[in-house]
Amino acid sequence: MSLRDRIGRAADSDIWFSFKASPVTMVAAGLTAFIFLAALLAPLLAVQNPYDPASLNLSDAMKPPVFFGGDWSFPLGSDDQGRDLYSTILYGTRMSLFVGLCCVVVAMVIGITLGLVSGYVGGAVEAVIMRIADVQLTFPAILIALLIDGVVRGIISVKRHDEIAGFVIIVSISLSLWVQYARTVRGSVLVERNKEYVQAARVIGLSRWLIMIRHVLPNVMGPVMVIATINLGVAIITEATLSFLGVGLPATQPSLGTLIRIGNEYLNSGEWWITIFPGITLAALVLAVNMLGDWLRDALNPKLR
Amino acid sequence: MSPSTAAAPLLQVRNLRVEFPTRRGTLVAVDDVSFDVAPGEVLGVVGESGAGKSLTGAAIIGLLEPPGRIAGGQVILEGQRIDDLPYEQMRKIRGARIGAIFQDPLTSLNPLYSVGRQLVETIQTHLPLSAFDARARAVGLLKEVGIPGAETRVDHYPHQFSGGMRQRVVIALALCANPRLIIADEPTTALDVSIQAQIIALLKGLCREHGTAVVLVTHDMGVIAETADRVAVMYAGRLAEIGPVRDVVKNARHPYTRGLMGSIPSIGGHAERLTQIDGAMPRLTAIPSGCAFNPRCPQAGVRCSIERPDLMRAGPSRAACWLYDSAGVGAPAAREAARG
């Protein structure tokens, strides 16, 4: 037994090794880097700015892709507004990634804070936070995000809603994703709280918050990073889904999901490219992110291999 | 008292070699280990953790966990070679002719099935008994291993038994089909000290009654001294010494064994100082050339770091140490070592 343990530990000790040993992971990392870069450089790579109505011309609408009867001015064809799909996909990817990253960061901040608080303060505060977490965990993220979105629509006017749609969507998705972080962090705080070094730090008079941030937080960063990577995929999918359902980003600022939704209306009439190209991009993006998450989880948790 | 080792051996292990291929090279966890077990004999196998004693046991019953594998040698049971049998044939030997007892009784039993069900299924796998007869045998076995109220306890689930009682159930499971040999891997390590003695006494008594031989793997010399007829000492995957238990305990030949005996409170009650062996057992990735023990050996000579010693006759025992090289060629410096 001990021999196996020892072999296992030696083999799993360096994440880099397992990274190099997995060609799939390297491809995934490459793909992710490529998509991130393309999104970042979208304004340089795109041939038009699809978010600027002045650059659009309705007579260019519904052009097929270049090898399907189109021409090189619209390499992947155009949509019903005359937007160049290639440029729109670049901008849409940028939008999807931006929203996804924001959601992950906001959810992480909320989750870690609530987790630290409930683990360290305990008592009624902990009970309330963890009860909410339990209840929320029974509901799928998409349902909660939809609900929050609907409530916001009920409170503010539809026109104003379009202006702050991105903000609303980030809040809704973040609020549906914080639970996992909170649970992980709380569990770890409960373990660390009673360890000698924390007790010792207390004895020498360090403040509780300082102890938590300096000593406890670094210990949970591993699992938190795994959750964050996996959640990036979830957040991107959720945003795309909300946009597809027509309650996400507005058609004037299309994300990948919005594009797919627009294209879906023309699917039966043969204009498949408006759906398929953004669909492929979305799938590739999420797949790459998920593969990275999968690998990171396995690398950090040898038990699951 | 002890059965003669001259009788036809029940189990022969010949030059057994167990390897673990890893991405940083192949580890040899058991290296050229040979020994016999006579019918009804209790052979103790001792060593530090990582010495390869558990893997030797696992190799005998053909349950090495991948990527571990038998890379050389033979295991012969009652004259039949069993290390190269196909899985299905080996399965029929396990439980029927070789029983096994594992370290932790808390995790050895399936928590979702009653004890009786696990006994009955083992019995029916190996013996042509009806469900009714198998159950009767299960109750009988539970009685035999000393579980009070066996008739009702047979329907209880593992979590309803204490650790000691569970290990009794595990012993009953090992005895289901009356095997000729039992491999007991640290059977008492996970138990309370007060219960250890009971379990050892039970195991020893049952095996004597049934004429079952035991390979008792443990790091506890006390248990060996009490139970075993002969003892094999392992170090870094190799056999350091093997001999009658009395001789090895009282009169250890190999310097490592001597250190091992020195480091446990004396069984005879001599008020000697406990000694310790300097250093630690080498990692399997870095086993020294020659005798694996030579860097820690107080009596090591030049030859010990160059040439690997085979088992050599040393009194009634045999030890893998150049001190006992009968030819006397290049014997190590320490000459007084013949008597410790």
Place this chain on the structure above:
Amino acid sequence: MISFVLNRVAQAAGVLLAVGFIAFSLFTYVGDPINAMVGQDTSQQEKEELREKLGLNDPAPLQFARFIGNVVQGKFGLSYRTSDPVGRLILERLPATLELALCAALFALGVGVPLGVYTGLYPRHWTSRLLQAVSLIGISLPTFLIGILLIVFFAVILNVLPSFGRGETVKFGWWTSGYFTVAGLKALILPSVTLGLFQLTLIMRLVRSEMLEVMRTDYIKFARARGLSNRAINYGHALKNTLVPVITVTGLQLGAIIAFAIITETVFSWPGMGQLFVQSVQFADIPVMAAYLLLVSAFFVTINLAVDLLYYVVDPRLRGSTGGRH
């Protein structure tokens, strides 16, 4: 046993009450129900009268009690959008969603569990590796994209299956069923696969990892040492021990299927509750949202309760130690 059940029922009731409170808050404080009910030219005084008549000026606890009372009787008020009673709207669409969810769940379980067992037992076999890779793709594809791809392939290119609606349905009282006509069954195929695929991959991956975990335990090693047949070990000992976590997740997934039906129904224009919910979110139709939330919660809570009780059946350790420890 009884205290265990009562405890769980009380917890379930607590969750429902909390959700009820959220629904009530939405109903009362988000948007103005009066504005939604009356025309443009209604005077302020008439509005006040109506407000009084509907009890909207009563203290909040009283209103909440009345709200719960109404909900229990199935009265959820009128839809802001269509002015129909919400209860009737939902009831009309309930059968479509439930029939779809049932098909999807059967598909996910019937295919997911065997695949998980297989990949768990033979993790190194190439088919297992392939399945594992494909399942990652399955998890990465958003549900709506899978639906669209299926439509493109089977409806647009091959033209063998319908891409929208329930096909022909048969009426049994208020329940409409698509299970009894060929067109109805054909219409079920694509949406069920779309809806079930994500859960299928999830269940498969879960069963696989649980199976791998269990195969490493001491009691499986000991079962091998006892010489039990592979069949008995794999399906008797290992599979049963994977059941507990599998039941939990499957239970949660059944709930999720009803929620995810929102997406599938939108893709396939399936006339179910999910589609109704999306429309209500788009129009901020609070009564419909509240009612849907309550109904879905009731499903979730019931499923969780059933899961808890199933545990009890599967795992003897939960039944308490009747024999006591010796």
